[in-house]
Amino acid sequence: MKVTISIKIKNLRLPATVGVDQSERQQPQEVCINICLTLADSASASSDDLADTVDYSVLERRIADLVRDEQFALLERLAGRVMEIVRAEEMVCSAVVEVAKPGASKRADSVSAVCTWKRQA
Numbered sequence: 277m278k279v280t281i282s283i284k285i286k287n288l289r290l291p292a293t294v295g296v297d298q299s300e301r302q303q304p305q306e307v308c309i310n311i312c313l314t315l316a317d318s319a320s321a322s323s324d325d326l327a328d329t330v331d332y333s334v335l336e337r338r339i340a341d342l343v344r345d346e347q348f349a350l351l352e353r354l355a356g357r358v359m360e361i362v363r364a365e366e367m368v369c370s371a372v373v374e375v376a377k378p379g380a381s382k383r384a385d386s387v388s389a390v391c392t393w394k395r396q397a
Contacts, residue, residue, distance in 0.1 A: 279318040285311040285332055290340055293347040294354055294377065301347060307354065308376040308386065309339065313362055316369035316395070330365050351375050351389035359391045370394040 288311070291304035313330065320329035338361050348354040355375040362371045376388035 279321050281315045281318045281321055281329070283311075283313050283315070283330060283332055285309070285336065288336060288339065290343045292343045292354065294349070294351060296349050306378060307343070307351075308378060309358060310374040310376075311335075311358070311362060311371065313365070313368045313371040315367050317367060330367055335361065335365070351377055351387065352391075355389040355391040359393055363393055363395075368395070 288309040289306055290309065292307040293301050293304050294307060295301050295305070315329065317328070319325075339358055342357055342361060343354070346357065348357075355373050358375065359371065359373045362368055362373060371393050373391045374388050376386040378386040380387040
């Protein structure tokens with residue numbers, strides 16, 4: 277039986293400079309990032325060894341650095357840049373990244389952009 281391992285990072289809240297209008301970009305606004313990544317190998321399920329998986333604390337730090345250091349007009353671009361960081365992890369074979377901006381709409385809790393990716397065999 278083959279085991280598939282997925283790692284989820286839920287509701288990573290970070291201050292980001294994001295928005296089309298200049299008024300939105302005058303000060304950072306909170307974004308909420310959700311990531312689900314699937315590992316190509318499930319060795320960590322039996323090894324209990326960090327070397328056999330993706331270190332999510334390192335991934336979170338890289339994403340926090342990105343959001344702190346760059347400015348974005350579109351949530352789609354931010355989601356794409358986060359996906360670039362996730363894709364750089366060799367053990368990841370597929371991923372879904374969602375970046376939400378609470379308060380972006382007067383009628384909805386948040387607006388989000390979702391980016392999906394699968395490594396080609």
